Amino acid sequence: MTGQETSSAGHAGSLVTRIAAAANTAEDDVVEVFATYGIPLAYPPARPRRVRVHRLRVRGLRTGTDQDGPFDRTFTFDSDFTALVASNLRGKTSVLEIITWCLRGSPRDRLQADVRRWLSDVELDATVAGQVLGFRLSLAQGELTRGDVLSATDLDALTNGDVAGSRSGVSTLIRSRAVDDFAAQVSTLMLDRLDLQPMVNTMKKGKQVGTQTHSWPTYFSAINLPAGPDKPLVGEQSMGGLAGRLLQVFLDLPAAAVLTRVKAARDVLQAEVTAERLRSRQAVEQRTADRTRVQEALTTAEGDLARLRQQAPGPSLTDLAVAASQRAREVADAQDECDELNRVYREARRQRQADEKTLNNVKESEIARLLFHGLDPSACPRCETPITTQRRQEELNVHRCAVCTAEVAGEPAADDEVEKEAQARLDASRAAESKVRGELDAAESALSQLTAQLDTAQQQLRTDSTADAVRDRMSAELEVARWKGALEMLPQEGGAEGEQENTVLAVLAGADKVLDQDSKSAAADLLTELNAEIVELSHRFGMTALESVEIDRAARLKVIKGGGAQSTFSKQSPGEQVRLRIAVVIALLRVGARHGISTHPGLILLDSPKAEEVQDLDAAALFTELAKLAASDQVQVLITTADFEVSRSALPADCLVMAEEGASLW
Secondary structure (H helix, E strand, O other): OOHHHHHHHHHHHHHHHHHHHHHOOOHHHHHHHHHHOOOOOOOOOOOOOOEEEEEEEEEEEEOOOOOOEEEEEEEEOOOOEEEEEOOOOOOHHHHHHHHHHHHHOOOOOOOOHHHHHHEEEEEEEEEEOOEEEEEEEEEEOOEEEEEEEEEEOOHHHHHHOOOEOOEOOEEEEEEEOOHHHHHHHHHHHHHHHOOOOOEEEEEEEOOEEEEEEEOHHHHHOOOEOOOOOOOOOOOOOOHHHHHHHHHHHHOOOOOHHHHHHHHHHHHHHHHHHHHHHHHHHHHHHHHHHHHHHHHHHHHHHHHHHHHHHOOOOOOOHHHHHHHHHHHHHHHHHHHHHHHHHHHHHHHHHHHHHHHHHHHHHHHHOHHHHHOOOOOOOOEOOOOOOEOOHHHHHHHHHHOEOOOOOOEOOOOOOOHHHHHHHHHHHHHHHHHHHHHHHHHHHHHHHHHHHHHHHHHHHHHHHHHOHHHHHHHHHHHHHHHHHHHHHHHHHOOOOOOOOOHHHHHHHHHHHHHHHHHHHHHHHHHHHHHHHHHHHHHHHHHHOOOOOEEEEEEOOOOOEEEEEHHHOEEEHHHOOHHHHHHHHHHHHHHHHHHHHHHOOOOOOOEEEEOOHHHHOOOOOOHHHHHHHHHHHHHHOOOEEEEEEOOHHHHHHHOOHHHEEEOOOOOOOO
């Protein structure tokens, strides 16, 4: 068991206890918080994560150049060190970028748009953590139309028949027709195979704090080494401490990924709690101001009410109200009586008019005298059909019954006798009408008097000073009640802080402290060894003036040159930065091999290192030493250069993939 494994095992059993002690809380709280955030409480050593590429095939149609036409080129990478040599703008960088597209899952901007449009099919065979994988891309107009990742028992199975199911030993791991989906699936696959975890860091946008997740493409930036003075020592992003996190992961420091997630969770929760506490304080201040305002309004209302209660009482408002109410009831009763008499009067008048008409008819018509004592229905008693005016007229004119239309025959009664009876009926109806008219006139007069009395009572009620005083007291009492209710609704205190959030923060802070101590302890000896390896490798790469370096867990590199002059990595020349980046990767592999830990994937893609130099880079020495180190340290290096002379003089022929000067590499 290695030293790091012993440390991890020793810490694992007591990790919950140590975090609980650091957080001053119960162990159950630690377990619950880690489970809530999905953070593991154990961090075993990582599995081996070596990556090696074996074969690349590109097919398509080149257009818009002096070498247009179809192409179908296969590159094999049997050596640990391979130099792709061609003139500038002849496809060297594109080879590295196409390999990057396959392994990374998505292309970088350095793969030019016109080159992407030439491609129709890409095949890459590689070994990832001991598993043979085949990456297959189909493209049209520079865009991915289909992406497959195959798994095979050996390389021959991929080379001879890479369609899943057509030969034994080949299966499909990924099949996608969407660009983003393919990239996401490749990222998930590579993280799983290489035993890596997404890195989460916090980011601020204004007053908001959130998280940003960095996946496989961020790790891959330590494989395809960036160039340029604005890039960090490890990877290509300096923001969020990513360079240091990559270094810690590749040193397999205990809980490197776990520590990252703990820090991110703590930062986000702390920001949320801080914001909530600020809102709570503001709410308390607002409630205090509201209570002061309401209390002042209540005091004023109570003073107004006390003043109104001390005033001398006026005439009885109750008596006025009772009188007005009584008049109102009397008016209502009188109105009902008038309405009823009015109805009776209209009925008496109608009867009188009917009797007058009947008298006229019996005087003038024999048929009227004949039917005088008969029924006078307004509708057929059988079917209820109304009897029309025309039929009544026909009854008088042609002696036909208005009800049944039969001819009316018979001897009429004596004229005097019928007329007397008709006159008697008319006299009676006139007397009844006159009587009702008199009663209606009397009722209307009484209603008019009562209405006037009601108006007077209501006017007295409205204008009486007592009414004003009562209304004022009632308003004051309502105002007092309203402000008392408002005061009761306002809490007197701001409330206690959320104990649950405090516990979670304490656990995360304790975990940060404990895990950081574990990481720092494990890193001490490893970083010392890493410093020595970086210096030795840099000397071999031509940095003879370098005396020592000091690298920390944040991947910050202090450089000490002749005479003890100290500077930082960012202050070095572009050529020195290239050599130091390469030295760090190989140093990681050496230290990892010595301690039996999984570090860098062991694949280096380096594009035109000489382009970063002005005068001081000895390209021949760099190429020679890289070739030697690749063979001895089990690292695979793919490098590009446009220097034909240096390549031929410094490297054996089996390490070179060389185009004719001026010709395309593929």
